[in-house]
Every structure is written in structure tokens, then in C-alpha cells.
Amino acid sequence: MSVHDDLSSMQRSLDELSRAVARLEQRLGSGGLEVRRVRADADHLRESLALLRTTAAPDAPVRPDLVPIPDTPYDGSLWTDSDDEGLGARDRRAP
Numbered sequence: 001m002s003v004h005d006d007l008s009s010m011q012r013s014l015d016e017l018s019r020a021v022a023r024l025e026q027r028l029g030s031g032g033l034e035v036r037r038v039r040a041d042a043d044h045l046r047e048s049l050a051l052l053r054t055t056a057a058p059d060a061p062v063r064p065d066l067v068p069i070p071d072t073p074y075d076g077s078l079w080t081d082s083d084d085e086g087l088g089a090r091d092r093r094a095p
Helices: 003-028 033-055
Strands: none
Touching: 003 033
16 A cells, blocks of 8 residues: 555545544534543544645655665775874874
């Protein structure tokens, strides 16, 4: 399944949840704390899914393109003006 399919499946499930909560509100009344909390939770799930849809663009790559690193050694002249990493400067001592 693709991400788009999963998000669509979640949307259908949330739609069914909203219908079920609406039926419960009709039977139990919408004034009770428990029913209001269930309604608020269902609404939060709907908002969270909407945010997830905006961040999970279907055409975005899953990972960045890989950059090949050659096995050949680097040119030593690249490092003539730098210190040995982790060892400090050649003309100084560690405290």
C-alpha cells in the first residue's frame, strides 16, 4: 500500500467514527462530559490527519539521492593548510 492509500483508508475510518459518534450523541445527548470528550477526540484525530496529509506529499522522495564516494585516496595537497584533526596544532601543546 502507498502512503496515499493509507491516508485514504484512515480518512474513511475517521468518517465512519464521526458517524458513529453522531449516532451516540443522538441517543445519549450531547451534553454529557463523556460524549463531548469523545467528540473532541474524534475532531482532534480529523485535524491531525489533515496535518499529516499536508506534510506527506505523495511526490516527495522517501530519501535523498545517494552520492557515490570513490574508493580512490584523496589528493594530499587538499590538507596542507589544516591541522591534524583531534591532535591540535603542530607548534602547540595541549594544556
